[in-house]
Amino acid sequence: MNYFEQELRRLFGNDTNITDKRFVGRAFFGKLTDNLRVRIEFVTLVIADHYEAVKATVINRNDGPVDALTLRFADLIGKKMVSNPNFRDGITPYIWKYGDKIEWYVYKPTKADYDKISGALNDYFNVFREPTQELEQSGQSERGLTMQDM
Template identity: 50%
Template sequence: MSSFFDQELWRLFGDGKTFDNPACSGRACLGTLGKDLRVRAQFISTHISGEYDALKLTVLNRTDGPVDTLVLKLRDLLGKKPVPGNPNFRSGVIPHIWDDYGKFEWYAYRPTAADYETIRQAVGQYLDVFRDRQQERIQDGPKLVYICAPLRGDVEKNIEFARQKAQEVFQMGDIPVCPHLMFPPIADPENPQQDQAARDMGLRLVESCQEVHVYGPEWTEGMWAEIRHAMDMGIEVKTDQETIGRSPPHRQAPRKGRGAR
């Protein structure tokens, strides 16, 4: 007989759309992301023992072990939910599974179909970073276009500049991927640790795109890191909508380190 955790994980991932070859056993669901990568999903407790309030995702290489781990808290994904007719939860409840003396069930609120889809989308967005994107890069239809532009200096002005370029890409019928609109609200560029994390995540985003468009009269060290990474991945890099190929324009590149964007 399958466990409650099996049933909930299968409800989330059993259709094989979030990751391939799903198989649930015990309190975990396993699947594949490609030739060598695997994923394990499981509900965990992050605050109170017996209250399973988060979904832990572990990406593994089949020979080298863990590659990356992410904990998605249900509070962050779903927020507080109302419990109509229950005076004990007038202000709502954070969705979680609880251990009622060995019986596992959702506490007071059971997620809706829309809630399950929200969780799937969050998981899918994370796992997409690790998939082999080469096949997608050669498909027809709107392209994912990474906006490579400076951020340092007049940050607000540069964010607006990048937004305008992203809008141009959108109006051309492609899909802009603009880190300037993603990271500044959540990662402080003056915090070295957060800034480095944002730059590393930007390189991951580059891997998901079919093209990288480079803008601005001066290219910073961070931009050069993105350009080189795209070239190493075989991704087309353009400046002023002209392919630059393997030889970048005559702009001096930094010799050492990634530096700041």
């Protein structure tokens, strides 16, 4: 298991909202609905070998990509304070590759950080999931509408 797979398993290994999970190389694949799949991977943005974001792509199994979203760790978990004197103002977390070594640079995310990242991605995925009957009922009661009113 490579480092990226290990980190993707930390994010989605126990996620019950995504089924038929596959961890392949640097990517994670899963099933959102009968027709929609998701691909999640760590990506670089400006500097090579600095993986400072996670990219999620929703894929229709028959028609291909539907939508994609890139979420920066800086936006999700913010700047983190560390004891390293070289980073007195804190550091924005990212995974770096240096030679054969791959790891989080200076700051290693906590469980709460991983939860924020996976939670944000699940909020995005919820846009594409089929509404559940519970959600439909709560939406109707909030608006006072029934299906016949629509």
